[in-house]
Amino acid sequence: MLPFTRPTISQEEIDAVSDVLRSGWLASGPKVKEFEAKLADFIGGGTQVRTFNSGTAALEAALIASGIGPGDEVIVPAMSFVASANVVLRVGATPVFVDVDLRSRNLDIEKVKPAVTDKTRAIMPVHFSGLPVDMDPIYKLASDSGYVVIEDACHAIGSNYKGNGIGSAGNPVCFSFHPNKNMTTIEGGALACSDKNFMAQIERLRFHGIERDAQGEILVSEWGGKMNLSDVSAALGIVQLDKLEGWNQARTHLAQRYFRHLPDHPALIKPQDGDGHSWHMFCVCIDSAALGMERQEIVAYFNDRGVAVGAHYPAMHLFPLYRKLGYGPGSCPNAERIGTQTFTLPLFPTMTDSDVDLVCEAVHGLFSERGQ
Ligand SMILES: Cc1ncc(COP(=O)(O)O)c(C=O)c1O
Structure with a gap:
């Protein structure tokens, strides 16, 4: 995996x-x-x-x-x-x-x-x-x-x-x-x-x-x-610090490959690129409802194709601790949408181009099989 x-x-x-x-x-x-x-x-x-x-x-x-x-x-x-x-x-x-x-x-x-x-x-x-x-x-x-x-x-x-x-x-x-x-x-x-x-x-x-x-x-x-x-x-x-610059360049290279190879689809939101980015994570939003799927089904779809995905992060204000301060659904709509739709795609410096391609193929498969 x-x-x-x-x-x-x-x-x-x-x-x-x-x-x-x-x-x-x-x-x-x-x-x-x-x-x-x-x-x-x-x-x-x-x-x-x-x-x-x-x-x-x-x-x-x-x-x-x-x-x-x-x-x-x-x-x-x-x-x-x-x-x-x-x-x-x-x-x-x-x-x-x-x-x-x-x-x-x-x-x-x-x-x-x-x-x-x-x-x-x-x-x-x-x-x-x-x-x-x-x-x-x-x-x-x-x-x-x-x-x-x-x-x-x-x-x-x-x-x-x-x-x-x-x-x-x-x-x-x-x-x-x-x-x-x-x-x-x-x-x-x-x-x-x-x-x-x-x-x-x-x-x-x-x-x-x-x-x-x-x-x-x-x-x-x-x-x-x-x-x-x-x-x-x-x-x-x-x-580690001596190697950081090289690693961040490798992360940037892999992120750029994701941008080139991921599909364009209205149910897929890609992250924002920008100057000075160190590409700690590559997080996308996938609208599972638009694909007629549950979030866990999407996780399983990736796992079945040898790809682990992360979830960074649930919206903080919806945790019970912070609801006590008066927050609830609708307080911060973008954070809430990200919190339910986010998938962290694999990204680390020793990944290869073909690893990125494997992930992109899985995303393509998801949208071609399930996307409207
Ligand atoms: C945005 C952000 N702030 C603070 C922290 C806390 O850092 P640490 O785990 O080193 O305590 C993290 C850790 O993941 C983080 O992602």
Whole structure:
């Protein structure tokens, strides 16, 4: 079965991890420092980077360091992984769900404007599947209205906006290195930001609030969590980062082949292409009702032809947790449609052209057998 994603791990990664395991230093240490310096270089713009044990932890720390808490509202897209909203609840604030564009799956700026209230303190756009959000209007609206922007770039390591690396513009930007992502540290994440004071606070927040006084003694003046990355994970990340650009090019090549070989059909919505895309995922919408099929029948159709498909993601605001805030069907129609019709087609750098062709043949078969 062709999986919808697969991490790329070679002997080089295994050797790097083995070296750390033998070194006697496993927790955060020299490898974390080296990985952070390499990430900062890779992202560019003179940004600083601090790593975390997950993208979720990086987002939480970014919210806390931005002073977001009870009584505050944070605008999030309704279409994302549920971590994007859960982190807002975690700091005691309220997520405000805004609908996304049907093809790009990114926040629709025209729908953001009416969602801004006098309680809005932050907006967290998600660069869905690695396609950069059009950030200029978002930053303009945020600075006009006096709230902060925290970019959820958990899909977007290696993406560019207007030729500059996502994360290089100075504001807090969070990444994930979960095994499904374009590069992995097993679990892991990072926060990029160029504000030195903000990053000093981030460093305290991620490790028990600990700082050092002038004599080098431990000092704790504020709360901090336990969100640091291990040297074992960082060693893996260092090797993966060196390969990321090549992998993202391979993903782009495969995505372009999908565009060339997938059929055009009114019941099939292809993803939006765009400059600076890192092609974390290739997600289509298939209108199962138009084909007279149940979603599970379509999944089985692909599986029978040796193709696994994913579902990224159910609309967050329809989870019972968020219905309690007053959301329901009709609140964010595009996210709801994506949530029921989405299929993540296989995309990972070691896939071959003939793997893409196998998937495209399955899609052609689906529409020629069932399409009207
Ligand atoms: C958009 C988005 N935000 C946040 C996260 C959380 O990242 P992590 O799994 O590293 O905690 C994910 C993970 O898939 C994600 O897709």
